Amino acid sequence: MPGSLITSLCRANIAILSQKLALTDVLLQRHGSKGAHAIFQSVCPIVGASIGQHFRHSMDHIEIAALVAAESSPPCPKEALKPIELHYDLRVRGGTLEKDMELSINRITSVIDVLHSLSNSCIEGTNEVSVAMVPVHAHFFLSSDQAFEEPLPSTVARELGFAAHHAIHHMAMVKIISLQSCGLHESDLPDHFGRAPSTIKYDGHSG
Template identity: 25%
Template structure:
């Protein structure tokens, strides 16, 4: 398998995790803010994830990515079915990408100051930005996982687990099994 195929598959796996969560959550739990521990709902986090992927899709088309341009407050925050549709659109876009797309130079514009508007623009690539949005999604899945835990709902223990953490846990489990066999 080529590296690009592996990267695309990893993105599809990340999106599949989100899809599985969305299929399992009630509309009420999805939009509930569990105060005082959290200031946003699982739906807000999912909308934020989707916004980043959509910014990447749009930016790829015009050669300028702007993650600051998002659809805050959209119905994706309150309706898991709408989020499922958007995740399907994103997955379809990812499936259409080619090896040549990965190294295409792109511009990335982002605000960098909280005290005043200061937008910086740097050169990046689609491959680098896919790594970012995937990692960003996993980070927010971890937040959603904590919200779900606070709601006392059952959930997949692997949801929101970083790939490197999953590898660490697998290796730790294998080492533990070997030690018990040797005892």
């Protein structure tokens, strides 16, 4: 049912965002405020990027999908052919959100609040079918020589799913950075940090 689908999608994204907050807590506990903030923006030589960069990039996608979902309403017949225009590739790179851990934490917390509110509205039945089926045009550059983005037909539910799926891969890179460059051990990280649900299920069945 679409209502429960949106709730599941919100839960999936919240779980990923909670992993991000858990990592910042560990960094603060292990290295103190000054050390944690320095590590957050330090580029790992193995990955070629920082925790902050991976947080910012994946947050760009989760945040825009969450805000579009939260602001969506059921399209009336006249509006049914007017998808919401969503631009993932128009984002700010190298800004303070990649370097200021406190700002990043505040951003993550804010998006978690948006997702909780959206999930609660679906549970209460006020947004059951509408949000999942709201049409979207997700715009992307499909090659570097394109002058304009390509609009891909989608729905709000599909974009919330994409945001979570996309973020997992960035969290896998963050895990490498954490273990190789931040002085952390796997036991310091939350269970299943940076691992896709399908991988967890596969390991459970094969074990």
